[in-house]
Amino acid sequence: MATLARELGVSKNTVSLALRHDPQIPAATRERVQAMAKRLGYALNPVVSHLMAQLRQSQAGADQPRHTLALLNASRDSDAFRAHPTVPAYVEGVRRRAALQGYGVDTFWLHDPQLDGARLNRILRARGIRGVVVVGLMEENRLPERFAATWRRHACVVTGLRTHEPTLSFCCVDHHALVLQAVERVLALGYRRPALVIDGAIDRLVEGRFSSGMWVGQQALPQGQRVAPFLEVEAARAEPGLFAAWLEREKPDVLFTLYNVVRRWVEARGLRVPQDMGLVQLERRRDPRDWSGMDQHNDRTGEAAVDMVISLLHTAELGVPEYPRATLVGATWVDGATVRRR
Numbered sequence: 569m570a571t572l573a574r575e576l577g578v579s580k581n582t583v584s585l586a587l588r589h590d591p592q593i594p595a596a597t598r599e600r601v602q603a604m605a606k607r608l609g610y611a612l613n614p615v616v617s618h619l620m621a622q623l624r625q626s627q628a629g630a631d632q633p634r635h636t637l638a639l640l641n642a643s644r645d646s647d648a649f650r651a652h653p654t655v656p657a658y659v660e661g662v663r664r665r666a667a668l669q670g671y672g673v674d675t676f677w678l679h680d681p682q683l684d685g686a687r688l689n690r691i692l693r694a695r696g697i698r699g700v701v702v703v704g705l706m707e708e709n710r711l712p713e714r715f716a717a718t719w720r721r722h723a724c725v726v727t728g729l730r731t732h733e734p735t736l737s738f739c740c741v742d743h744h745a746l747v748l749q750a751v752e753r754v755l756a757l758g759y760r761r762p763a764l765v766i767d768g769a770i771d772r773l774v775e776g777r778f779s780s781g782m783w784v785g786q787q788a789l790p791q792g793q794r795v796a797p798f799l800e801v802e803a804a805r806a807e808p809g810l811f812a813a814w815l816e817r818e819k820p821d822v823l824f825t826l827y828n829v830v831r832r833w834v835e836a837r838g839l840r841v842p843q844d845m846g847l848v849q850l851e852r853r854r855d856p857r858d859w860s861g862m863d864q865h866n867d868r869t870g871e872a873a874v875d876m877v878i879s880l881l882h883t884a885e886l887g888v889p890e891y892p893r894a895t896l897v898g899a900t901w902v903d904g905a906t907v908r909r910r
Contacts (some may be wrong), residue, residue, distance in 0.1 A: 639701050701877055764797040782797065
């Protein structure tokens with residue numbers, strides 16, 4: 569490091585920060601330092617780098633948390649971490665994995681009217697927090713613009729889906745694979761007209777991975793047994809006739825959905841579950857327990873997000889990544905009473 573500093577005419581501290589991609593150092597200087605390091609064959613020892621990072625953090629002040637991550641609630645519901653049907657599982661996984669890795673967790677609500685990027689950054693800096701996990705982004709895939717500085721200055725990972733503007737590293741269930749796996753399961757049970765019932769906005773939010781999984785699964789069937797999806801769930805809540813007309817027209821024998829209300833719609837048509845119609849819940853929850861379907865293991869997604877953030881911190885990869893990373897978590901089938909062998 570001393571050789572690099574001497575060759576470049578800068579301080580050893582500048583070299584150290586530049587090699588860790590610290591945004592305090594101008595981009596041009598970072599590039600010069602990194603190019604010279606490559607030319608001289610210098611490489612960081614990852615173990616030493618991590619230990620030095622911990623030492624620098626501990627020297628920042630005894631009154632500051634030494635190991636803390638920020639957990640940001642991106643839901644519009646301030647109580648989503650407790651009351652949402654699926655978000656608490658993510659939070660449980662984040663807290664469990666953080667504790668195992670020696671980190672505490674401080675929570676913030678992104679839609680707090682008194683919170684913006686500047687204030688949040690001041691709080692994170694005061695608490696020595698450099699890693700951020702975002703949970704609860706369920707209705708949109710764009711993060712609030714007023715937090716742009718937060719994404720630029722921290723190691724950030726989003727759970728549940730991939731964001732745009734900015735695109736951050738993310739961790740979520742493999743939506744495509746879980747639908748395909750569920751379709752293969754019901755075909756083995758003897759069903760022959762599987763169909764997807766999901767709102768189009770949700771499918772677009774995950775970039776069509778629900779519908780693509782269904783399309784691939786249906787390729788095992790003759791063309792005449794490939795049922796078109798029903799994508800107007802939200803409209804059908806106000807006008808159930810939309811669903812009834814589709815059901816009469818397409819005549820599926822098993823439905824794949826995210827919504828418990830679909831069971832009421834089916835039974836309102838005089839159909840029995842599972843005798844006349846099979847139902848598969850693509851995000852099986854604790855209530856009701858009798859559905860057959862896929863456990864997305866959202867707690868494992870939360871755990872994986874923590875591992876991703878800590879990895880970014882160890883290598884000092886802060887800010888919006890040029891090449892965002894993705895971790896996909898597998899789902900598993902759970903037997904229930906809403907499908908049967910035909």
